[in-house]
Amino acid sequence: VQLLESGGGLVQPGGSLTVSCAASGFTFSAYAMSWVRQAPGKGLEWVSAINPNGIGTFFADSVKGRFTIFRDNSKNTLYLQMISLRAEDTAVYYCAKHVTTGNFDYWGHGTLVTVSS
């Protein structure tokens, strides 16, 4: 299993960014996926999850209405679209593969998003 995040970078407050996660080594379309973030020096925070078929999506209260999660099962890729970004969204963003029932078993190495003017 490999999960490779990309698309992080520096963005101004109020700006937008989409990060991606390319998956390989498993049947991507069969598993739910999540995004988890970690602000500098802080703990882990679950951000969002998506069902295998992409129809069910779920968000932490801190990002609801600003972030969208979606996936392209034909490309084995997971996405997180972020708008109205705030300084407190600055974090390393990890994608994580779910087990069949429950939480995560595999993680990517993360991509850093910095929100600053």
Place this chain on the structure above:
Amino acid sequence: QTVVAQEPSFSVSPGETVTLTCALTSGSVTTNNFPSWYQQTPGQAPRTLIYSTNTRSSGVPDRFSGSILGNKAALTITGAQADDESDYYCILYMGGGSRLFGGGTKLTVL
């Protein structure tokens, strides 16, 4: 608002057994929360140790075990080693697709 509580820090001597816990500030942790445990060293991605209460992730030594103890989830490390010194996080499934991490436990082995 429900919070997932972990011990902020814990110290253990090499070879000893340590149990870290994961509790809800409102209610009990059960297997329906699918408690999972992750280990993280500075600058590294998290590593999955245990998922769905007590299932060890691939390649994880059997000295790591998960359980429900009373109304909490627990991670037990039997025979702590120096390289177990890390941050440990639990996560609970809260229903409706939502999940909550605990604040993490910084484990020192000395």
